[in-house]
Amino acid sequence: MEIPNELLYTEEHEWVLVDDGVVAVGITDYAQGELGDIVFVELPGVDTEVKQTEPFGTIEAVKAVSDLFSPVSGVVVEINDLLQDKPELINQSPYDEGWMIKIRMSDTSELKSLMSPESYKKHIS
Amino acid sequence: MDIKKTALYRTHQQFGAKLVEFAGYYMPIQYKGINEEHLRVRQSVGIFDVSHMGEFFFRGPRAEEFLQFLTINDVNSLRVYQAQYSAMCYENGGIVDDLLLYRFPDKFLMVVNAANLEKDFQWIQEHLFDGVEFENPSQELSLLAIQGRYALDTLQKVTEVDISKVDNYWLTEGKVASVAAMISRTGYTGEDGFEVMLENSQAEMVWNAIMAAGREFDIEPIGLGARDTLRMEVKYCLYGNDIDHTTNPLEAGLGWITKLNKQQDFIAKQALLQIKQNGLSRKLVGFQLDGKAIPRHGYKIVDGQRQIGVVTSGMFSPLLKTSIGLGYVPTSHAKIGTDIHINIRDRIFPAQIVKTPFYQRDY
Numbered sequence: 248m249e250i251p252n253e254l255l256y257t258e259e260h261e262w263v264l265v266d267d268g269v270v271a272v273g274i275t276d277y278a279q280g281e282l283g284d285i286v287f288v289e290l291p292g293v294d295t296e297v298k299q300t301e302p303f304g305t306i307e308a309v310k311a312v313s314d315l316f317s318p319v320s321g322v323v324v325e326i327n328d329l330l331q332d333k334p335e336l337i338n339q340s341p342y343d344e345g346w347m348i349k350i351r352m353s354d355t356s357e358l359k360s361l362m363s364p365e366s367y368k369k370h371i372s
Numbered sequence: 373m374d375i376k377k378t379a380l381y382r383t384h385q386q387f388g389a390k391l392v393e394f395a396g397y398y399m400p401i402q403y404k405g406i407n408e409e410h411l412r413v414r415q416s417v418g419i420f421d422v423s424h425m426g427e428f429f430f431r432g433p434r435a436e437e438f439l440q441f442l443t444i445n446d447v448n449s450l451r452v453y454q455a456q457y458s459a460m461c462y463e464n465g466g467i468v469d470d471l472l473l474y475r476f477p478d479k480f481l482m483v484v485n486a487a488n489l490e491k492d493f494q495w496i497q498e499h500l501f502d503g504v505e506f507e508n509p510s511q512e513l514s515l516l517a518i519q520g521r522y523a524l525d526t527l528q529k530v531t532e533v534d535i536s537k538v539d540n541y542w543l544t545e546g547k548v549a550s551v552a553a554m555i556s557r558t559g560y561t562g563e564d565g566f567e568v569m570l571e572n573s574q575a576e577m578v579w580n581a582i583m584a585a586g587r588e589f590d591i592e593p594i595g596l597g598a599r600d601t602l603r604m605e606v607k608y609c610l611y612g613n614d615i616d617h618t619t620n621p622l623e624a625g626l627g628w629i630t631k632l633n634k635q636q637d638f639i640a641k642q643a644l645l646q647i648k649q650n651g652l653s654r655k656l657v658g659f660q661l662d663g664k665a666i667p668r669h670g671y672k673i674v675d676g677q678r679q680i681g682v683v684t685s686g687m688f689s690p691l692l693k694t695s696i697g698l699g700y701v702p703t704s705h706a707k708i709g710t711d712i713h714i715n716i717r718d719r720i721f722p723a724q725i726v727k728t729p730f731y732q733r734d735y
Contacts, residue, residue: 283597284407286688287664305717307666309406309688310597312717331664338405 248371249276251342255358256367259316262342263361270319273346274306274337277371282308285334290315290348295323297350299357304347306337317350319357325349378423379514379572383579387593394596395486397424402595409598410690413561414731417520417586418594419579426489426510427569428496430480434503439480441638442499443473444621446631450475455541455556458629460495461640465620465647468495470611472558474543481554481569483515485611499639514575518582519565519602521735522589527566529585530578531555535566549574549581560599562606563733604685606729607658607698613669614656614684614698622647623700624656654681655706658728660696661686661714663721667697672715680705683714689730696730697723 250256255263260278264271279285287307297303297317304315326348330336337345352358362370376397384391389400400421402409412418430439440447445458452475460468469488474481484492493508500506518527528535533546535555543556551574559565570578583591600610609615609624621630622644632645661667667686672679686697697714705712710725 283402284405284690286666289664307664307688309601309690310401312666312668 248280249342250364250368252364254342254364255318255361256364256370257316257318257361258370260371261316261318263318263358264346265358268355269324269349269351270321271346271349272318273341274315275367275371276341279338279341279345282306282311282313284309285337288330288334288337288347290326290330291323293323293326297321297323299360315347318361319350319352320354321350321352323348324351376424376511378421379575380421380423380579383576384421384593389593389595395424395489397486399424400593400595402597403593406595406597406601407690409592409594410601412590412592413520413563413594413598413602414691415520416589417518417522417526417591418598419582419586419591420517420519420594420599421514421575421579422517422567422599423514423572423575424486425515426484426486426492426508427513427515428482428484428493429505429507429509430482431478431505431507432503434501435480435505437636438499438501438504439473439482440634440636441501442496443471444631444638444640444644445473445629446634447473447475447480448634448636452477453543455543455558456629457541459615459621459626460492461621461644462617463640463643465622465640465643466617467611467615467619467621467624468492468617470609470615470626474554474556476545487612512572514570514572516568516570516575516579516582517559517561517565518568518586519559519561519563519594520589521564521733522586522591523563523565526582526586526589526591527555527568530581538566540564549578551578553578560608561602562608562729562731563602564735600685601687601690604687604696604698605689605691605731609656610685619656619700620644620647623652623654652703654700654702656684656698657701657706657725658696658698658730659712659714659723660694660726660730661721661723663695665716665719665721666695667699667714667716667721667723673699673701674713674715674720675705679715680712691731696726701725
């Protein structure tokens with residue numbers, strides 16, 4: 248199970264890559280493994296406002312549907328269009344090609360509430 | 373309650389299965405992934421551990437008479453070494469369970485759903501005739517399913533019985549990898565295939581022998597996840613999803629196993645005759661959904677603001693690459709080509725009633 252060191256994590260199994268005031272968001276290797284084969288992802292449009300801990304989209308796997316929860320508050324500035332036709336990228340490359348959205352944060356202090364790689368590792372064990 | 377393990381629990385772990393609790397057992401839901409396993413069975417061959425299924429034996433002079441009373445299909449027409457799909461119903465026509473009945477020279481075998489085993493056992497006990505010996509050896513028996521276009525070639529390599537002579541829905545007794553077994557040409561996938569019943573102590577050895585025999589056809593172990601998607605593409609009913617105590621076999625499309633004119637009386641006969649006479653109010657149909665969403669069990673089928681039915685099974689078909697589902701709709705909406713709508717988390721998606729099965733094998 249891969250848990251990259253440079254990322255922050257949520258209890259709902261999203262990961263966050265911080266780059267100045269913008270974060271990239273996806274779901275963890277653990278999450279994609281639990282979901283199994285992913286067939287659809289529904290993401291918000293660019294300019295959508297999102298709030299920390301609130302749903303920003305849904306993910307449909309063969310066996311289950313699951314909400315995606317925003318790790319921070321802010322505005323969506325970019326979405327990964329590739330996932331519309333190739334949702335399996337989330338299974339194949341959850342931390343890289345399977346990224347979902349980028350959010351410009353409205354309150355960077357929210358990052359303090361996210362989990363470190365060590366805490367996330369404990370969370371899923 | 374302790375979760376039970378099949379004789380192949382360790383084998384599944386070795387193959388990297390994700391094991392989840394199902395019907396009181398740790399069962400493999402998937403190994404490499406549902407899509408891949410699904411396509412493996414459609415394109416070549418796969419092996420399933422379905423040892424959680426329940427097995428009942430019926431012996432004695434009145435066994436046939438009892439089963440004729442208990443089940444809705446015609447047991448008199450069942451020949452020695454033949455298998456029959458059937459069901460038990462409540463007095464009101466609701467379904468207790470669907471099942472396979474096998475006739476041996478000296479006994480009958482009934483294979484029932486794992487999740488219903490206790491309930492079925494009670495139901496049978498309550499109605500049992502004197503002169504019938506009823507046994508439940510479920511925990512001592514393993515059941516393997518070998519399914520796919522290369523199932524015959526695979527299994528033939530480990531048995532001396534000429535299994536090409538065993539027709540669909542017939543069975544034989546013989547040795548598989550030198551172990552005494554029942555071999556039936558049955559399955560739950562829509563492919564050609566066999567099911568092998570044997571004692572637990574030999575299950576791992578026989579599994580490994582079949583895996584080795586199937587290597588040239590790229591055999592893989594298949595989990596319950598793909599078992600569900602495979603059966604859905606051929607519209608085989610799943611108890612608890614498409615049929616249950618609130619549904620009757622006629623509306624579920626199981627009229628072909630409901631032998632209302634068999635000679636002897638049977639439980640539910642009056643109710644089912646009445647239902648047939650009144651005409652069906654709803655039918656189980658297959659539909660295809662346009663749009664990027666998956667219909668799932670319990671979602672509403674709607675017409676404008678009004679609910680007209682319910683989705684009983686749904687998925688994204690790994691083979692057809694589209695969302696499909698099964699559900700009950702009023703008879704007026706059951707015709708092929710009818711437009712319906714599905715409420716998926718409060719969004720409405722158009723769907724269309726289509727011909728079933730969604731998939732039919734071409735060999």
